[in-house]
Amino acid sequence: xxxxxxTADMPTEDITPTADEASAVxxxxxxxxxxxxxxEAIMELCDAEIPARTPDLVRVTGLSITTVNDSIKVLKQRGxxxxxxxxxxVCNEHQPAEPVYHTAMPNGIIKLEKGDQILTLNPxxxxxxxxxxxGLIEQAFSIVLHHRQDEQQSQIRxxxxxxxxxxxxQQDAEELVKRVCEDxxxxxxxxxx
Numbered sequence: 001x002x003x004x005x006x007t008a009d010m011p012t013e014d015i016t017p018t019a020d021e022a023s024a025v026x027x028x029x030x031x032x033x034x035x036x037x038x039x040e041a042i043m044e045l046c047d048a049e050i051p052a053r054t055p056d057l058v059r060v061t062g063l064s065i066t067t068v069n070d071s072i073k074v075l076k077q078r079g080x081x082x083x084x085x086x087x088x089x090v091c092n093e094h095q096p097a098e099p100v101y102h103t104a105m106p107n108g109i110i111k112l113e114k115g116d117q118i119l120t121l122n123p124x125x126x127x128x129x130x131x132x133x134x135g136l137i138e139q140a141f142s143i144v145l146h147h148r149q150d151e152q153q154s155q156i157r158x159x160x161x162x163x164x165x166x167x168x169x170q171q172d173a174e175e176l177v178k179r180v181c182e183d184x185x186x187x188x189x190x191x192x193x
Contacts, residue, residue, distance in 0.1 A: 034068075034071045035071045035074055035075060037061045038057055038061055038063070038068055038072060039075055039081070039090070041056075041061050042057065042075075042089070044060070045060065046089055048139070048143060049143040049146070050146065052087055052088045052089070053086055053087055053088070054068060054069065054072070057072075072088065079091060098114055099114075100112060100113065100114045108122070108123040108126075109121065109123075110123075110126040110129075
């Protein structure tokens with residue numbers, strides 16, 4: 001087994017890009033091919049566990065629907081992406097997950113094990129890793145919340161359609177009752193009633 005000790009002595013200052021850096025990034029993005037932009041958009045949406053459908057890719061990339069469809073066709077032919085029910089996914093994006101075990105020692109040391117690798121962290125290093133993992137947990141929570149909101153919105157739309165159908169059926173029934181009453185009144189007047 002390999003033992004590795006991480007250090008938390010790396011700088012953690014917040015780095016905000018300057019205007020020159022931001023314009024350089026924008027220029028780099030402008031030079032990217034449409035296929036690269038579509039592939040990156042699919043990867044970003046998949047990472048956030050948001051369905052990568054054509055309208056989403058058009059919105060994220062800012063490309064026309066024709067350009068996005070052409071890029072998707074080429075990416076599929078090259079085996080870089082695949083689709084399932086209109087949602088696109090990147091092929092072989094991550095290696096299969098391995099189990100990760102953690103052990104909290106009585107002296108505050110944390111040991112993380114993945115495969116044959118062991119990472120030993122002192123309390124300060126463990127807190128640093130916890131901050132990073134906390135961000136991933138927030139992202140996972142956001143993803144779950146997004147899925148639940150999608151499910152609820154879908155359910156609301158189904159209920160709204162059903163309410164519309166019931167309201168239409170009620171209007172049709174009221175109209176039928178009205179016509180039947182009018183027919184009965186006309187029959188009464190014809191029969192001398």
